[in-house]
Amino acid sequence: MTTKQLSFYTLAGGVATLLLVILFYQSLDLPIAKAAHTLKGTFAVTLSKLISDLASKHVIQTISFFALIGGAVDGLCNGFGKRSKALLLVALSTLSAMLIGDELKWFFGRCRPPMFFEDGSYGFTWFSDKYLQNSFPSGHTLRIFSLTASLALLLPRKKYIPLLLAVLVGISRVIAGKHYPADVIFGCFIGVTCSFWAYYFIYSVPERSSH
Secondary structure (H helix, E strand, O other), X not given: OOHHHHHHHHHHHHHHXXXXXHHHHHHHHHHHHXXXXXXXXXXXXXXXXXXXXXXXXXXXXXXXXHHHHHHHHHHHHHOOOHHHHHHHHXXXXXXXXXXXXXXXXXXXXXXXXXXXXXXXXXXXXXXXOOHXXXXXXXXXXXXXXXXXXXXXXXXXXXXXXXXXXXXXXXXXXXXXXXXXXXXXXXXXXXXXXXXXXXXXXXXXXXXXXXX
């Protein structure tokens, strides 16, 4: 895939994501959040929180750290082959997604669902580092999609297994009452996009520069 092709797909995906986010923000986020709120205290919420923990910041950062160190050491000692590139792909995908996600959370400052049920707050407050005002995008979602999309690129024949896990994590964030669907959709876009660009830089750029 060329730079122009990847840029086009990124732009097209961005436009589609924007349209979906607007649709959900205007019409679907609140009804779905209200439905999820009725599940409070049930096993569904407990299970959702357990699934969400698979993509906690601590878990993904730990994976990213060891992937980065392992890939760098293996590459320096044995040459940058399939194993080292695979590890560096995971590290670059997840770390870039988390960095971008943290900045966007602060920039948008969207109120989380609990704020709506407490005092009716809904929408964006902008430039906020408070937990209850950094809902957009979903950090758990972008983290798990950056990881699983990387694995899907590395294991194309088994790609649906990691991606299914990512979808479950995204859904769990809504059921647990931590995010609106639009937050999850945006997080998915960031995670997948970071993975594809990381794959391009690690696998395509070196090949082009070697000719």
